[in-house]
Amino acid sequence: MKPLNLKGRLSLCAEYVREGSRLADIGTDHGYLPIALCQSGIIPSALACDINPLPLRSAEKNIADAGLSDRIKTRLSDGLREVGEDEVDDVVIAGMGGELIARIIDGCEWLKNADKRLILQPMTRHDVLVGRLYENGFMIEEQAGVFDSGKYYTVMRVCYNGQAKKCDTYEAVVGRLNPDSEASIGFLTKCLNQLRKQSIGTPSLSETVTRLEELLRENQ
Ligand SMILES: C[S@@+](CC[C@H](N)C(=O)[O-])C[C@H]1O[C@@H](n2cnc3c(N)ncnc32)[C@H](O)[C@@H]1O
DSSP states (O other): OOOOOOOHHHHHHHHHSOTTOOEEEETOTTOHHHHHHHHTTSOSOEEEEESSHHHHHHHHHHHHHTTOTTTEEEEEOSTTTTOOGGGOSEEEEEEEOHHHHHHHHHTOGGGOOTTOEEEEEESSOHHHHHHHHHHTTEEEEEEEEEEETTEEEEEEEEEEOSOOOOOOHHHHHHTTOOSOSHHHHHHHHHHHHHHHHHHHHOGGGHHHHHHHHHHHHHTO
16 A cells, blocks of 8 residues: 555644654544554554444454554544553544534543543534534644635644633634635635624624734735
């Protein structure tokens, strides 16, 4: 099997994984992320987890084809239920809705550990996820937009600092995003367009729209 070349969403997730960390990829499906990270020597080992047996079998086949069965173990697991605190350093949860990702994090108390990192890539409702992370004492270390298959997404690296706080809609939408790249501007513009539509039925959102317009204008 040729080395995997990740693109778009998964490529940015891979960039945020710390060198040398033991990884758990939750909802691994095909297993491409842990395979590429082991092949490139960024990580020594990984757990490729999925709630469904079928994707896990496809991950197992891809891992075996890559000759990495001794370094990447597969595990049937709902979220992190079957993963132990002492087994992993970094956790990736990518390609699921923001609400589901938030539920998975809520269900794992040992993630409240400043040594662990979460790399999260919600397909939808990233604002719900960010709000819940802040409420539960997590902070966003890094965040950027990414363009993949014709759409803009965001990826964030998160850690626990125990400083729980409530955030408003603007903070939940923007998180740690800076409009300093084409992809981050693209993602924020997508959010702005959605908020403009929502604000027609919910006038209280108009202040958020104005703040986001200003942020994008200042950085043009
Ligand atoms: C769309 S795929 C994403 C695959 C890959 N992470 C990516 O971003 O390309 C979502 C995967 O998450 C798995 N999944 C859904 N809910 C899950 C849960 N609660 N725990 C673990 N895996 C889950 C599904 O079975 C599926 O394989």
